[in-house]
Amino acid sequence: MYVVIEGIDTAGKSTQLELLKKKFPKATFTKEPGGTPIGIKLREMALGGEAKSKIAEMFLFLADRAEHIEEVIKNNENKIVISDRSMISGIAYANQLDIDKLVELNLIATDNTLPTHVILLELTPKELKYRLSLKDNDSIELRGIDYLINIQNRMKETIKKLNINHIFIDASLKIEEIEKKIEDFINAN
């Protein structure tokens, strides 16, 4: 079972992952970018905002993803693996290219492996604005509200296009309500 938690920055992924660690103590928890030793270096490069080319930045994320699938996902096929982000983020954030082309590139990186369960935490523009105002923003988050809402729309479109088993959850619900929905979704499938 390859479960991924998706959502734009501040949607509540880390909050829910901490709760899931208690609920599923035997699961393997991982993340993109940075779920492998090479991935830690690629993460630093990708998030440091050093790349002048958006295409170069996308290939850093793709390299991270290829290593992550090979080293973490395929090696734990018979376990529950729960990942903070996935190719859904990869496709949504690389918004200079169209989704179909990005699906092809990402399927090369993942050797055609898709998540079995996608949980998308969905924010309204109002709630996003409020949450971003509470934190120090990295170079990606500084691109703004409209940018991130567009990324969220691309996430939804990608999940539907790939026809992956999924749940969209209103990220403004109470933390415990979201936790329950996620737990039920994982246990039901």
Ligand SMILES: Nc1ncnc2c1ncn2[C@@H]1O[C@H](COP(=O)(O)OP(=O)(O)O)[C@@H](O)[C@H]1O
């Ligand atoms: N359901 C929720 N309702 C209100 N605030 C939340 C909720 N979930 C998370 N938060 C808060 O929103 C902010 C971003 O949450 P976080 O889990 O770090 O998001 P992400 O990992 O998706 O960036 C944090 O301040 C967190 O405490």
Ligand SMILES: Cc1cn([C@H]2C[C@H](O)[C@@H](COP(=O)(O)OP(=O)(O)O)O2)c(=O)[nH]c1=O
């Ligand atoms: C996986 C992935 C993430 N990203 C972006 C989304 C996030 O802004 C950032 C990764 O952030 P994340 O690890 O979620 O950040 P934080 O620890 O700050 O919450 O990288 C891409 O642009 N492309 C990708 O393929």
